[in-house]
Amino acid sequence: MKTPEFETIVGLEVHVQLSTRTKLFCGCATSFGAEPNTQVCPVCLGLPGALPVVNREAIRLAIVTGLALDGSIPEVTRWDRKNYFYPDLPKGYQISQLDHPIVDGGSLELPGDESPPRRIGFIRAHLEEDAGKSLHDEREGKADTRIDLNRAGTPLLEIVSRPEIRSAQEAKRFLTELKLLLEHLGVSDCNMEEGSLRVDANVNLRVSTPEGPVPTPIVEVKNLNSFRAVERAIEFEQQRQLGEFLATGRRQGEAPKQTRGWDDASQTTRLQREKEESADYRYFPDPDLVPIVVSRDLIESLRGELNRRPSAIRHRLIATCGLSDYDAEVLLQMGPAAIAYFDQVAETSSDPKRAANWLQQDVARALKERGESIDRFPLKPERLGELLRRVAAGELTTAQAKDVFRRLTEADVEVEGAMRDLGIASVDPSAIDRLCRELLAEHPQSVADYRSGKLQALGALIGAARKRDRNADPNRVRERLLELLAETA
Amino acid sequence: MIPSAVRLREEFVAGERSAVETVRETFARIRQSEPALHAFLSLDEPGALAAAAALDRRRADGESLGSLAGVPIGVKDLIGVRGSRTTCGSRMLAEYIAPYDATVVERLRQADAIIVGKTNLDEFAMGSSNEHSAFGRACNPWDLSLVSGGSSGGSAVAVAADQVPITLGTDTGGSIRQPAAFCGIVGLKPTYGLVSRYGVVAYASSLDQVGPMGRTAADCAALLQAIGGPDRRDSTSARREVGEFSPPDSLRGLRIGWVPEQFGPGLDPIVSESVESALRWFESQGAVRVPVELPYARFGIASYYVIASSEASSNLERFDGAHYGFRADGSDVTDLDRLYRATRTAGFGAEVKRRILLGTFALSAGHADAYYGRASRVRRAIRDDFDRVWQQVDLLLGPTTPTPPFPAAAKTSDPLAMYLADVYTVLANLAGLPAVSFPVEPTDTRLPIGAQLTGPPFSDQRLLGLVHRYQQEHDWHLRRPDPIGLPAGIPVSGADS
Numbered sequence: 001m002k003t004p005e006f007e008t009i010v011g012l013e014v015h016v017q018l019s020t021r022t023k024l025f026c027g028c029a030t031s032f033g034a035e036p037n038t039q040v041c042p043v044c045l046g047l048p049g050a051l052p053v054v055n056r057e058a059i060r061l062a063i064v065t066g067l068a069l070d071g072s073i074p075e076v077t078r079w080d081r082k083n084y085f086y087p088d089l090p091k092g093y094q095i096s097q098l099d100h101p102i103v104d105g106g107s108l109e110l111p112g113d114e115s116p117p118r119r120i121g122f123i124r125a126h127l128e129e130d131a132g133k134s135l136h137d138e139r140e141g142k143a144d145t146r147i148d149l150n151r152a153g154t155p156l157l158e159i160v161s162r163p164e165i166r167s168a169q170e171a172k173r174f175l176t177e178l179k180l181l182l183e184h185l186g187v188s189d190c191n192m193e194e195g196s197l198r199v200d201a202n203v204n205l206r207v208s209t210p211e212g213p214v215p216t217p218i219v220e221v222k223n224l225n226s227f228r229a230v231e232r233a234i235e236f237e238q239q240r241q242l243g244e245f246l247a248t249g250r251r252q253g254e255a256p257k258q259t260r261g262w263d264d265a266s267q268t269t270r271l272q273r274e275k276e277e278s279a280d281y282r283y284f285p286d287p288d289l290v291p292i293v294v295s296r297d298l299i300e301s302l303r304g305e306l307n308r309r310p311s312a313i314r315h316r317l318i319a320t321c322g323l324s325d326y327d328a329e330v331l332l333q334m335g336p337a338a339i340a341y342f343d344q345v346a347e348t349s350s351d352p353k354r355a356a357n358w359l360q361q362d363v364a365r366a367l368k369e370r371g372e373s374i375d376r377f378p379l380k381p382e383r384l385g386e387l388l389r390r391v392a393a394g395e396l397t398t399a400q401a402k403d404v405f406r407r408l409t410e411a412d413v414e415v416e417g418a419m420r421d422l423g424i425a426s427v428d429p430s431a432i433d434r435l436c437r438e439l440l441a442e443h444p445q446s447v448a449d450y451r452s453g454k455l456q457a458l459g460a461l462i463g464a465a466r467k468r469d470r471n472a473d474p475n476r477v478r479e480r481l482l483e484l485l486a487e488t489a
Numbered sequence: 490m491i492p493s494a495v496r497l498r499e500e501f502v503a504g505e506r507s508a509v510e511t512v513r514e515t516f517a518r519i520r521q522s523e524p525a526l527h528a529f530l531s532l533d534e535p536g537a538l539a540a541a542a543a544l545d546r547r548r549a550d551g552e553s554l555g556s557l558a559g560v561p562i563g564v565k566d567l568i569g570v571r572g573s574r575t576t577c578g579s580r581m582l583a584e585y586i587a588p589y590d591a592t593v594v595e596r597l598r599q600a601d602a603i604i605v606g607k608t609n610l611d612e613f614a615m616g617s618s619n620e621h622s623a624f625g626r627a628c629n630p631w632d633l634s635l636v637s638g639g640s641s642g643g644s645a646v647a648v649a650a651d652q653v654p655i656t657l658g659t660d661t662g663g664s665i666r667q668p669a670a671f672c673g674i675v676g677l678k679p680t681y682g683l684v685s686r687y688g689v690v691a692y693a694s695s696l697d698q699v700g701p702m703g704r705t706a707a708d709c710a711a712l713l714q715a716i717g718g719p720d721r722r723d724s725t726s727a728r729r730e731v732g733e734f735s736p737p738d739s740l741r742g743l744r745i746g747w748v749p750e751q752f753g754p755g756l757d758p759i760v761s762e763s764v765e766s767a768l769r770w771f772e773s774q775g776a777v778r779v780p781v782e783l784p785y786a787r788f789g790i791a792s793y794y795v796i797a798s799s800e801a802s803s804n805l806e807r808f809d810g811a812h813y814g815f816r817a818d819g820s821d822v823t824d825l826d827r828l829y830r831a832t833r834t835a836g837f838g839a840e841v842k843r844r845i846l847l848g849t850f851a852l853s854a855g856h857a858d859a860y861y862g863r864a865s866r867v868r869r870a871i872r873d874d875f876d877r878v879w880q881q882v883d884l885l886l887g888p889t890t891p892t893p894p895f896p897a898a899a900k901t902s903d904p905l906a907m908y909l910a911d912v913y914t915v916l917a918n919l920a921g922l923p924a925v926s927f928p929v930e931p932t933d934t935r936l937p938i939g940a941q942l943t944g945p946p947f948s949d950q951r952l953l954g955l956v957h958r959y960q961q962e963h964d965w966h967l968r969r970p971d972p973i974g975l976p977a978g979i980p981v982s983g984a985d986s
């Protein structure tokens with residue numbers, strides 16, 4: 001029998017750790033990597049009598065995200081308890097949102113050249129508190145479990161997509177764009193290694209059969225620790241589910257919903273549990289918290305932040321700054337601090353294209369060498385902008401500018417000072433221009449040789465220039481000669 | 490006889506008595522009666538003496554003194570006192586030391602009250618007789634064979650037996666008012682949100698409220714003033730101040746609602762006649778009696794036990810043996826599920842388990858709407874009933890309890906009969922209203938009988954003002970139980986059934 005046609009159906013649940021300084025319901029710090037159980041208090045330890053108080057910053061970040069995803073923000077949002085026993089859950093319940101999430105609906109447009117553009121819809125996004133961590137200590141042969149509650153109570157936003165993703169590659173595109181959005185809005189650092197971004201995938205197939213398309217049972221895949229893992233897990237599930245369907249013929253509803261875990265080592269998914277065993281969470285409204293009324297004023301005041309959406313930045317970089325699609329994408333991927341840096345350089349230099357080139361090459365290289373992030377880069381964007389302005393005005397060559405650039409990253413001096421330190425005099429570009437024009441007029445043979453491909457003719461012209469003016473910088477002369485030759489060609 | 494809290498403070502501030510002297514007298518009285526009464530689960534004489542000595546020094550230095558300066562107080566053992574055992578009357582927390590003060594305790598310290606110990610209660614405040622305390626019940630000082638009422642039984646007994654002038658209780662469905670009625674003292678369940686719940690171990694969060702218990706309305710008002718008011722650590726805090734205690738000069742024109750059904754079948758005639766006598770006194774002062782209806786009140790008990798048990802089933806999940814408190818060990822505890830099961834089986838008493846099971850069922854998939862959902866709708870209907878009633882009357886007067894204090898063991902084997910002891914009190918909790926029980930003329934018994942005033946939200950001080958007026962004309966609250974010179978060492982019976 002030949003392999004039937006099938007369509008892949010994927011919905012993603014993305015858990016994002018919000019970049020608040022403190023936890024969702026107490027004042028404990030959320031920073032990663034502290035000694036176990038040092039960022040805890042009666043509230044996040046779930047001690048008897050302790051009560052939660054909502055962190056307003058988490059509400060703000062969730063609303064900004066909802067608006068950026070074109071979702072709607074209901075006027076009232078409520079908290080519910082999700083009850084289950086687990087040692088990393090000290091209260092025996094997680095405070096979450098069931099019926100009245102903070103964000104309803106929404107969609108995300110994927111960048112690309114499809115027409116119409118590809119959009120993936122969202123069901124909802126809701127706030128909840130994170131659990132702690134179980135650490136299994138197996139020293140000295142005894143299997144001991146220790147609990148670290150530093151993470152307990154950290155704010156998470158769970159963003160649930162509609163099952164509208166149709167391939168592993170599309171899942172990766174969607175996640176890449178979503179991550180970009182969350183980073184640029186300052187909602188999350190999206191650090192997957194530290195668990196700031198966690199993804200579960202619901203995957204099934206719609207298999208073509210003679211009676212029409214048949215859906216296979218939905219499988220939830222957990223433990224996806226990278227976008228690569230999401231991609232591979234979906235690909236693996238496509239083959240596994242197709243094989244299972246061909247072997248058993250079981251369709252959706254005829255088998256329990258499975259939860260499977262991705263295993264990076266074997267690049268396969270493994271059965272974790274089947275739905276019958278799953279808990280009854282006994283959700284009910286948390287009586288310790290009051291509903292949050294989201295005012296229209298708050299929403300309007302947050303709309304201003306939407307110009308930090310990647311789609312808005314992309315549009316601005318391409319339409320207003322004149323960058324190529326590619327350059328815009330590279331800058332976006334460098335992150336929100338790089339965009340802010342670029343904007344300042346572009347403004348000071350009045351030359352966005354040159355600013356984009358320098359950022360992608362010289363700045364990126366320098367950051368890599370120094371092992372620094374752009375917000376700690378010693379060269380202030382105003383200075384780089386000033387340097388590029390002078391290059392654009394022809395006051396110094398690109399080669400000289402690179403020396404000045406290096407100097408500016410090493411010492412806290414103005415561009416003028418750096419040039420002086422390096423013995424670079426700001427030249428009058430009109431003197432070089434005059435000299436070059438005279439030479440071209442006086443040496444028509446060299447011009448003709450050059451045009452016919454004898455590139456060494458250029459060296460002769462530069463030599464002639466040096467004879468006439470000993471101070472003439474050969475690099476600048478070469479640059480100007482080439483420009484003039486190109487103009488008159 | 491112990492002076493009132495207001496009087497003790499005056500005497501202390503005036504230099505007529507030292508705080509150390511007061512504390513020594515207090516513990517002498519407690520030592521005398523406590524073996525028979527078992528009002529306290531723990532006592533802290535060294536701590537109380539140290540606090541008293543510090544207070545005496547401050548007075549000598551001319552420093553300002555708080556509103557309860559030099560007044561000894563008992564705190565229900567459901568309320569966290571930093572560094573002290575907070576057992577909640579449960580084996581689960583028998584050795585648990587609270588690492589922080591509840592807001593109300595912080596405020597008691599700011600008011601310079603002296604905490605002498607933690608009072609007895611039904612386990613996790615679940616019970617109406619104090620017989621569900623894992624450490625044995627507090628006994629009614631009017632007759633040791635009778636129950637004290639519950640769950641704040643120890644707090645009521647300590648005041649009724651003159652151990653301390655005031656105590657803190659908590660009230661989820663009547664747990665302050667019912668023992669206050671059974672022991673012949675005043676107990677107020679404040680408007681929901683008026684007093685912070687931070688640091689008070691939760692039974693049913695949407696119903697729980699801390700409140701004052703004392704012999705006089707004036708003492709309760711002073712205590713309420715000290716503990717009440719906004720608290721940023723409690724999201725359900727009402728952001729309202731308690732307000733002044735200013736009893737009315739006249740009762741003329743006061744519209745007192747009474748609900749005829751509450752005086753019908755189910756109410757013991759002894760109680761009925763006693764409450765009637767109070768009503769008649771108010772009328773004699775110019776108040777007007779207005780019959781009103783609370784059509785949904787008859788569903789109050791059902792609604793209350795579903796909601797309270799549902800919330801309790803969740804609130805008590807944290808007691809799992811994994812983090813603090815009691816942990817079962819033994820050869821059968823071989824995995825996590827067995828640890829949970831063994832810990833909760835041995836750590837909780839029968840009544841707590843009953844309510845956890847009830848609540849778990851009421852919230853479970855497929856049943857949540859029929860039970861928890863319906864109970865919540867009834868609760869809203871009861872609130873609406875009261876909103877209508879406040880259009881017609883200023884307050885309601887009725888019985889606190891359907892019967893006088895009943896004998897120990899009379900209802901422990903019949904939980905439903907026990908639950909009906911709360912029939913008149915749960916309504917104020919469901920509607921979030923203030924309600925106070927105060928001792929009235931026991932027309933046909935020597936045992937105390939309580940009447941209950943219920944008012945609109947934030948009428949707490951007003952209700953206490955009316956009780957104060959009653960107490961100016963009557964001395965039922967000053968009656969002391971006979972067996973106060975109890976023979977020491979009467980065995981305290983009955984742990985958990």
Ligand SMILES: [Zn+2]
Pocket residue numbers: 023026027028039040041042043044045153
């Ligand atoms: Zn905390």
